[in-house]
Amino acid sequence: MGLLVKKSDLKIVEGDMGYILEDVPHFTDYLPDLPTYPNPLQDNPAYSVVKQYFVDVDDTVPQKIVVQKDSPRGLHFRRAGPRQKVYFESDDVLACIVTCGGLCPGLNTVIREIVCGLSDMYGVNRVLGIEGGYRGFYARNTIPLTPKFVNDIHKRGGTILGTSRGGHDTMKIVDNIADRGINQVYIIGGDGTQRGASVIFEEIQRRGLKVAVVGIPKTIDNDIAVIDKSFGFDTAVEEAQRAINAAHVEAESIENGIGLVKLMGRYSGFIAMYATLASRDVDCCLIPESPFYLEGKGGLFEYIEKRLKENGHMVIVVAEGAGQDLIAESPQSFHHADASGNKLLHDVGLWLSQKIKDHFTRKQKMAINLKYIDPTYMIRAIPSNASDNVACTLLAQCAVHGAMAGYTGFTVGLVNGRHTYIPFHRLTKTNKVVITDRMWARLLSSTNQPSFLSAKDIEEAKKVEQQPTQLLDEQKSLDDGCHEVGSDLKTWK
Numbered sequence: 001m002g003l004l005v006k007k008s009d010l011k012i013v014e015g016d017m018g019y020i021l022e023d024v025p026h027f028t029d030y031l032p033d034l035p036t037y038p039n040p041l042q043d044n045p046a047y048s049v050v051k052q053y054f055v056d057v058d059d060t061v062p063q064k065i066v067v068q069k070d071s072p073r074g075l076h077f078r079r080a081g082p083r084q085k086v087y088f089e090s091d092d093v094l095a096c097i098v099t100c101g102g103l104c105p106g107l108n109t110v111i112r113e114i115v116c117g118l119s120d121m122y123g124v125n126r127v128l129g130i131e132g133g134y135r136g137f138y139a140r141n142t143i144p145l146t147p148k149f150v151n152d153i154h155k156r157g158g159t160i161l162g163t164s165r166g167g168h169d170t171m172k173i174v175d176n177i178a179d180r181g182i183n184q185v186y187i188i189g190g191d192g193t194q195r196g197a198s199v200i201f202e203e204i205q206r207r208g209l210k211v212a213v214v215g216i217p218k219t220i221d222n223d224i225a226v227i228d229k230s231f232g233f234d235t236a237v238e239e240a241q242r243a244i245n246a247a248h249v250e251a252e253s254i255e256n257g258i259g260l261v262k263l264m265g266r267y268s269g270f271i272a273m274y275a276t277l278a279s280r281d282v283d284c285c286l287i288p289e290s291p292f293y294l295e296g297k298g299g300l301f302e303y304i305e306k307r308l309k310e311n312g313h314m315v316i317v318v319a320e321g322a323g324q325d326l327i328a329e330s331p332q333s334f335h336h337a338d339a340s341g342n343k344l345l346h347d348v349g350l351w352l353s354q355k356i357k358d359h360f361t362r363k364q365k366m367a368i369n370l371k372y373i374d375p376t377y378m379i380r381a382i383p384s385n386a387s388d389n390v391a392c393t394l395l396a397q398c399a400v401h402g403a404m405a406g407y408t409g410f411t412v413g414l415v416n417g418r419h420t421y422i423p424f425h426r427l428t429k430t431n432k433v434v435i436t437d438r439m440w441a442r443l444l445s446s447t448n449q450p451s452f453l454s455a456k457d458i459e460e461a462k463k464v465e466q467q468p469t470q471l472l473d474e475q476k477s478l479d480d481g482c483h484e485v486g487s488d489l490k491t492w493k
């Protein structure tokens with residue numbers, strides 16, 4: 001279940017024409033009369049030439065960018081960036097950085113840029129690395145992070161700090177933060193991590209500590225709500241091309257060749273969809289959001305047979321979360337969830353390979369050559385590419401600006417091309433490919449695969465689409481006084 005947020009805990013500012021700002025918490029909400037200091041950036045020669053370097057206090061960014069003449073202005077988030085006044089003196093800051101959840105290209109770049117951003121922009125030189133994810137706060141020693149130490153780390157995949165699932169003990173973590181005198185906590189991770197960050201922030205606020213809790217969203221699956229795109233996603237899609245190319249070369253070199261590639265995507269098929277659209281060698285893309293079936297008219301086997309007869313070979317891309325309902329329970333799937341409570345998946349790649357082989361060789365008596373490629377971890381265990389490196393840098397710098405300016409309990413994220421500060425609870429919902437959107441239609445028209453949907457399914461999907469928008473749903477919940485967010489795809493105990 002997602003986070004349950006009371007209306008009284010939200011910072012909502014309403015304006016004309018249906019304008020709503022969902023603001024993020026600030027120290028002054030619970031610690032009035034804190035001293036402020038001029039932002040040291042104003043004396044930094046590198047930034048002194050920038051016209052209006054500091055962000056206007058009233059700047060906000062709309063969540064919905066496409067509007068009609070009479071539509072309400074809708075939900076907005078606070079624009080990220082440096083503020084004229086800061087709430088920390090450089091020498092007083094003791095920051096820490098932790099990485100949690102699965103790997104993602106760019107983690108080391110974000111770590112590097114937080115350390116260098118704190119030092120170069122704000123003269124902060126005390127930064128600690130928390131090793132091995134959340135449990136590292138109370139179970140491991142810290143490592144001092146200096147600009148020199150992190151200088152080359154962006155060239156490496158993974159995270160120099162290590163990561164983990166599970167192990168989130170709020171009290172132990174906050175005790176540790178307080179005992180060490182840490183006053184800025186940078187938490188890099190996905191939806192689960194942001195839920196964890198949210199409860200850490202609540203406890204810190206309850207204890208009245210002047211500690212900024214800042215999230216930087218991470219997920220290779222690109223399934224975090226609200227934000228445009230997560231860092232590392234482009235790198236993963238690019239790396240997936242190598243596997244798809246190999247599958248294509250293998251398939252076209254042999255009679256009735258089928259190349260099958262499994263890509264990551266637990267609940268959302270973004271990697272599979274973008275890798276397919278980028279490649280143009282893919283004949284069929286299967287994702288969790290779009291149910292499919294094997295046998296009979298309009299099914300996968302019929303389509304495979306057609307493509308082999310037309311073209312002599314084909315390439316299939318399958319996202320790891322696709323077809324889970326079709327796969328029978330197996331004895332191996334005894335553990336149903338990982339340490340963080342994420343549902344464990346059946347291996348759709350192996351299952352599908354076997355099903356295709358059985359169907360064509362035994363039932364159809366048609367000789368096929370299937371080559372299965374599983375590059376799962378290869379696409380996320382690599383360093384980030386050039387554009388992801390820049391994305392990581394901007395996220396890290398915006399995170400630092402926000403913490404220095406006294407904001408807390410927020411995640412930094414790109415919304416409609418602008419960096420914003422977003423309350424944690426907004427990001428814990430899972431973003432999914434919408435199969436009634438134009439992007440999925442583009443994919444279907446580029447692969448020519450069947451949609452696997454009956455006329456009734458299409459009607460149902462359109463009805464879901466026509467239901468009130470997310471914004472209206474959420475506004476209604478707010479009016480009711482309570483706001484539940486987050487997917488119910490996983491349970492947290």
Ligand SMILES: Nc1ncnc2c1ncn2[C@@H]1O[C@H](COP(=O)(O)OP(=O)(O)O)[C@@H](O)[C@H]1O
Pocket residue numbers: 100101102133134135164165166167168189190191192193194195196197199218219339340342492
């Ligand atoms: N609801 C929650 N409350 C507190 N901590 C959580 C919650 N969900 C996940 N976490 C913690 O966040 C960390 C990362 O979560 P996980 O789901 O594995 O990865 P990701 O953050 O990439 O989604 C884990 O250490 C887990 O214990």
Ligand SMILES: O=P(O)(O)OC[C@H]1O[C@](O)(COP(=O)(O)O)[C@@H](O)[C@@H]1O
Pocket residue numbers: 101102103190191192218219220221264265266320338342380
């Ligand atoms: O084997 P692991 O480390 O649990 O990771 C597998 C999972 O990690 C992911 O890459 C991303 O998951 P997170 O965003 O929760 O880290 C999923 O696509 C995949 O199912």
Ligand SMILES: [Mg+2]
Pocket residue numbers: 101190191192219
């Ligand atoms: Mg997750």
